[in-house]
Amino acid sequence: MNSQSKPSFCSGTLPVQDVVAAHPLSGIRSNLPLLIGGLLVCAGYYIGSKLGLALTIDPRPVSVMWPPNSILLAALLLAPARHWPFLLACALPAHFWVQMHAEIPLMMTLCWFVSNATEAVIGAGLTRWFVCGHFQLS
Secondary structure, eight states: OOTTTSOGGGGTOOOHHHHHHHSTTHHHHHTHHHHHHHHHHHHHHHHHHHHHHHTBOTTOOOBSOOHHHHHHHHHHHHSOGGGHHHHHHHHHHHHHHHHHHTTOOHHHHHHHHHHHHHHHHHHHHHHHHHTTSOOOOO
16 A cells, blocks of 8 residues: 555644544534524424413413424524424424423324424425525525
């Protein structure tokens, strides 16, 4: 094997790019906006869920208004489509936390999350399709 075909780590020295890429916090720094967005989605979904449950009419578990769908839709509209699965995953713990504390059955909780996520994805997808690309608030 000649020296040109060896990977950079075989030569005993690493180029600066490899050292930076190998740093454990380099991935976190590059994804910090996404992580903050995920945290905001989780917090907003939690607060919206608490508000939505406060707007239920007893004895029915159906809310008059469900703000988490709007929060999720807004987050998806503002984020690139490749980040949508992450943002949906960030909303899931908040959804389960609020629903379980409200003593909603597990299967209903799961079905409602699938419904909420599907509505937000369809809404964001159709909006992006109608505006022909990335959605910006300006």
